[in-house]
Amino acid sequence: MITALKEVLRVAIPLMVSTGMFSLVLFVDRTLLLWHEPSQMGAAMAAGNLFWVSVCVFVGIASMTSAIVSQYIGAAQPKRVGQLLWQSVWFALATIPLFILIGEFAESLFRWTDQPEHLIPMQAVYFRILMWGGAGEVLQTALSGFYSGTHRTRTIMLVSLASGCLNLVLDVVLIFGLGSPSPETGQRFLELGIAGAAIASTLSFWFKAVCYAVLLMKPTERERYGIFRGIRLNRRMMKRLIYFGLPAGLMYVTEAGGFSVIVLQIGRLGDVPLQATTMAINFNMIAFIPLVGMSIAASVLVGQHLIRSGPGNAIRCVVAALLVGWGYSFVWAIAYVFTPGGLIALYSLSPTGVDSEAAFAIAETLLGFVALYVILDATQLILAGALRGAGDTWFVLTAGLTVSVGAVIIGVWWQPSTGRFQDPGAAPAALNALDWWWWVITGWICTLAAVMAGRFAQGKWQRMRMV
Structure with a gap:
């Protein structure tokens, strides 16, 4: 077990730092928007979720590059890696016109979901700009899969740190903005608010893709993995990428879609519940997103060990990943229970209004829900990654789809009667509905953890292969 733990930490720690940088960027991004204009933070939350729903099925397909690369390495077929990478590149570039087209319907999408009228222009601008970076996110996911699949996760960490620093500065x-406010408009030079945050994220997506592309042009990589020889479209390999990746992508879209429905329902309650939810989710993401790195590590280690040395070592690596994930999540659970006020106080470093003060108080109580499910969230994430690494992607999709749709149906069907928080006398009903939706989120995650644990224990994944 000690050997497995060392192997997991060697692969996972750079990935956790990389994904942790992403969560830090999101946290700072939304906090800066709160300081600039409190309503912009809630708008960015709803629009950012819709962006992820729009691109995640394609990101999920591209993410399977890492697991398939790891199996090619385990099978001693490194020359096939270059062919696979090029198929993922063509796939990513083909998404550009689709994403731009979706962005053109931004305002209609938010109006259709009955968002507060004053938030819709901000949400539409943020979403439309982010969609220009959608293909960059798909491309960088595919290219980074080469480095995670070959266990060179330190490269991913360094690129992510560089991209994160660029994003924060932008x-x-x-x-x-820069300089003093203009006497005519009251704005600084380049002061773009929520649009500026979206531009910064879009540029960082493409920056990461370019970094990986440059690194892959190194002579040693080109020769060992047949980078240039695989440039042609290979329909068979493209089909394999889509066959194993589509369930992962659809799993992402069902989870993200369900979560977006919940956030949009909370948005209907008013600015204050949406701001409070965004604050709590931001801290949840600081704990959750680094565990995505652990999930990727479990995926690539399971894929490689199944081919190279059998399921025994794969199981030991998954257990080691769970132990690390549980320890990490437990620390955050303690912080959510005993210091919620200190965490939320980070948002109050800039002058805020009465509504924001109310949101701070509500957000502290919402962190109690996060503490309830954070360890089980780590469990379902790591086990789902292990199952995907073996090729059991269709079960992960079916289970995720069933649980996600069930959670949304239950939430909508039994949602308490509500009004907007700001309406006279409606605050208690709105807060009651807010608590209901957070119970739905908690039950959803607990159920996913139970389902993934049952499938892993069943052991069918041990006989699966992708190459």
Whole structure:
């Protein structure tokens, strides 16, 4: 077990740092928007979720590059890696016109979901700009899969740190601007607010893709993995990528879609519940997103060990990943229970209004829900990654789809009667509905953890192969 733990940490720690940088960027991004204009933070939350729903099925397909690469390495077929990478590149570039087209319907999408009228223009701008970076996100996911699949996760960490620093600098400049406010408009040079945050994120997506593309042009990589020889479209390999990746992508879209429905329902309650939810989710993401790195590590280690040394070592690596994930999540659970006020106080470092003060108080109580499910969230994420690494992607999809749809149906069907928080006398009903939706989120995650644990224990995944 000690050997497995060392192997997991060697692969996972750079990935956790990489994904942790992503969560830090999101946290700072939304906090800066709160300081610039509180309603912009809630708008960015809803629009960012819809962006992820729009691109995640394609990101999920591209993400299977890492697991398939790991199996090619385990099978001693490194020359096939270059062919696979090029299929993922063509796939990513083909998404560009689709994403731009979706962005053109931004305002209609938010109006259709009955968002507060004053938030819709901000949400539409943020979403439309992010869609220009959608293909960049798909491409960088595919290319980073080469480095995770070959266990060179330190490269992913360094690229992510560089991209994160670029994003943070651009956030500060493009949200708040430079220099003194103009006497005519009251705005600073380049002060773009929520649009600036979206531009910063879009540029960082493409920056990461370019970094990986440059690194892959190194002579040693080109020769060992047949990078240039695989440039042609290979329909058989493209079909394999889509066959194993589509369930992962659809799993992402069902989970993200369900979560977006919940956030949009909370948005209907008013600015304050949406701001409070965004604050709590931001801290949840700080704990959750680094565990995506652990999930990727479990996926690539399971894929490689199944081919190279059998299921025994794969199981030991998954157990080691769970132990690390549980320990990490437990620390956050303690913080959510005993210091919620100190965490939420980070948002109050800039002058805020009465509504924001109310959101701070509500957000502290919502962190109690996060503490309830954070360890089980780690469990379902790591086990789902292990199952995908073996090729059991269709079960992960079916289970995720069933649980996600069930959670949304239950939430909508039994949602308490509500009004907007700001309406006279409606605050208690709105808060009651807010608590209901957070119970739905908690039950959803607990159920996913139970289902993934049952499938892993069953052991059918041990006989699966993708190459």
